[in-house]
Amino acid sequence: MCEASGRCGGCGEAPVRRRAAPACSRPRPCVKCGDGPAAVVIRIGDAFCRACFREYFVHKFRAMLGKNRVIFPGEKVLLALSGGMASSAMLRQVQEGLSRETAKRLRFVPGLIYIDAAAAVPTEGAVCGQSLVQREQTLTRMEALLQETGFPYYLASLEQALELPGSILRRGPGGDSEPSPSYKAAVEGFIQQQRQEEANGDGGTSPAGLGTQDGPAGGSHAHLPAAARTEELLRLFDAAETLTAKEELLQMLRSHLLLHTARTQGYTKVMTGESCTRVAIKLLTNLALGRGAFLAVDTTPAHLQGFVDSRHGDVTVVRPMRDYMAKEIAFYNHFFGVPTVITPPLHAKRREKTSIHRLMENFLLGLQVDFPSTISTVYRTGEKLSVAPAESNGELQRCLLCLCALDIAGEEELALEPTLVKEDTGNGAESRAAFIPLLCYSCRLTFKEMGPPATLPPYVRTEAQRRNCRALMKQQIQEFLLEDDEEEPGGS
Ligand SMILES: [Zn+2]
Ligand SMILES: [Zn+2]
Numbered sequence: 001m002c003e004a005s006g007r008c009g010g011c012g013e014a015p016v017r018r019r020a021a022p023a024c025s026r027p028r029p030c031v032k033c034g035d036g037p038a039a040v041v042i043r044i045g046d047a048f049c050r051a052c053f054r055e056y057f058v059h060k061f062r063a064m065l066g067k068n069r070v071i072f073p074g075e076k077v078l079l080a081l082s083g084g085m086a087s088s089a090m091l092r093q094v095q096e097g098l099s100r101e102t103a104k105r106l107r108f109v110p111g112l113i114y115i116d117a118a119a120a121v122p123t124e125g126a127v128c129g130q131s132l133v134q135r136e137q138t139l140t141r142m143e144a145l146l147q148e149t150g151f152p153y154y155l156a157s158l159e160q161a162l163e164l165p166g167s168i169l170r171r172g173p174g175g176d177s178e179p180s181p182s183y184k185a186a187v188e189g190f191i192q193q194q195r196q197e198e199a200n201g202d203g204g205t206s207p208a209g210l211g212t213q214d215g216p217a218g219g220s221h222a223h224l225p226a227a228a229r230t231e232e233l234l235r236l237f238d239a240a241e242t243l244t245a246k247e248e249l250l251q252m253l254r255s256h257l258l259l260h261t262a263r264t265q266g267y268t269k270v271m272t273g274e275s276c277t278r279v280a281i282k283l284l285t286n287l288a289l290g291r292g293a294f295l296a297v298d299t300t301p302a303h304l305q306g307f308v309d310s311r312h313g314d315v316t317v318v319r320p321m322r323d324y325m326a327k328e329i330a331f332y333n334h335f336f337g338v339p340t341v342i343t344p345p346l347h348a349k350r351r352e353k354t355s356i357h358r359l360m361e362n363f364l365l366g367l368q369v370d371f372p373s374t375i376s377t378v379y380r381t382g383e384k385l386s387v388a389p390a391e392s393n394g395e396l397q398r399c400l401l402c403l404c405a406l407d408i409a410g411e412e413e414l415a416l417e418p419t420l421v422k423e424d425t426g427n428g429a430e431s432r433a434a435f436i437p438l439l440c441y442s443c444r445l446t447f448k449e450m451g452p453p454a455t456l457p458p459y460v461r462t463e464a465q466r467r468n469c470r471a472l473m474k475q476q477i478q479e480f481l482l483e484d485d486e487e488e489p490g491g492s
Pocket of ligand 2: 399400401402403404439440441442443444
């Protein structure tokens with residue numbers, strides 16, 4: 001695949017500082033072009049020169065998108081950026097893909113979003129003084145980075161999740177359409193339209209309608225949210241009893257905020273930057289969290305083997321970086337100057353145990369050091385899982401928090417968490433017990449550690465109340481209904 005062997009020679013600077021790649025302290029030739037000095041060893045025996053590594057990296061991204069055919073030409077795609085390694089590399093791939101010559105160009109319309117979650121990670125003590133200054137600095141750096149791309153972008157803060165509507169916990173319309181045949185037609189139509197525009201000479205529009213600044217939609221400027229909101233968010237995280245629950249909470253709020261931005265700004269796809277390493281860690285974490293039933297959805301969703309997550313119906317999450325190892329991404333960013341803005345992870349309080357997420361990460365990365373195929377093995381195993389047919393059924397009852405199909409039939413719940421149910425049944429809809437039937441097995445476990453319902457985000461409480469009201473109504477009219485729904489087990 002190395003197109004011109006001459007090119008690899010051209011990039012032949014020093015084969016990287018020894019510290020970065022000890023494997024090639026004596027440069028051997030690239031296995032692809034046999035010409036340039038090897039700069040990075042990807043798998044054992046596969047040493048690439050810089051130029052070939054770049055080709056390989058870019059090709060992988062395009063191949064992932066090409067193979068899956070879910071992103072239509074002209075479609076609005078929201079890139080979720082964290083400032084970290086993987087999502088920054090993803091952004092660079094999109095930039096490169098859009099600037100290529102017509103034949104090989106990516107044809108979707110990107111927008112960017114950064115969710116500032118600093119409020120969830122208060123530095124020692126309080127949300128004041130130094131930590132506020134730091135937060136503002138990170139935000140300013142991130143905004144500069146987004147601005148530079150020329151793409152429309154949104155800056156959101158985790159605090160905004162507190163204002164989400166309850167409807168975010170409902171599945172949107174659509175979703176499981178057959179992508180393949182219509183995809184081809186869409187591409188052809190798009191190319192034809194572009195040719196026509198070129199022939200007409202109205203060059204004014206940039207490729208794929210880029211460069212238009214959407215303006216400050218959704219609060220697009222680097223300023224911090226009101227202190228009261230931050231405090232409310234802090235209370236929410238403080239109430240969570242374990243670091244595992246905090247991690248889950250953070251991921252939940254973040255994904256709902258992403259979904260909301262996508263819906264309100266007209267994006268039908270969201271791209272996230274989980275690497276293969278991330279996917280493998282998530283897979284084991286989910287297993288440990290009792291999410292066995294959803295492994296396939298969280299990590300290898302839908303019929304498209306993990307690239308696509310369509311649990312929300314109208315907005316699909318795609319993970320184009322899931323074939324890359326974290327190490328590859330780090331090399332790529334280092335070689336080609338991809339900027340990152342690193343934000344601190346959640347801290348354990350002094351007496352708190354670490355989270356399952358962190359344990360799994362350490363475990364896997366530790367194994368990976370001695371057994372370099374650990375992560376890819378876990379990842380490949382995950383690929384073999386397939387989503388249960390029930391998942392594509394839009395009518396199914398869905399978990400309040402994760403929107404996966406409920407894996408527990410109505411009667412089991414009482415047996416499952418007797419202590420939880422006994423705890424505070426007196427308080428009507430706001431009691432913990434009222435939430436239990438709405439949650440899947442795994443979310444029940446997390447929910448138990450999330451603190452009292454009164455500190456939960458308002459949109460979660462609103463939607464829980466709505467669902468409980470409906471369930472109650474259904475129960476009340478039940479006795480007037482003829483019993484014919486025994487024929488359809490599993491129906492809502
Ligand atoms: Zn080469
Ligand atoms: Zn759930």
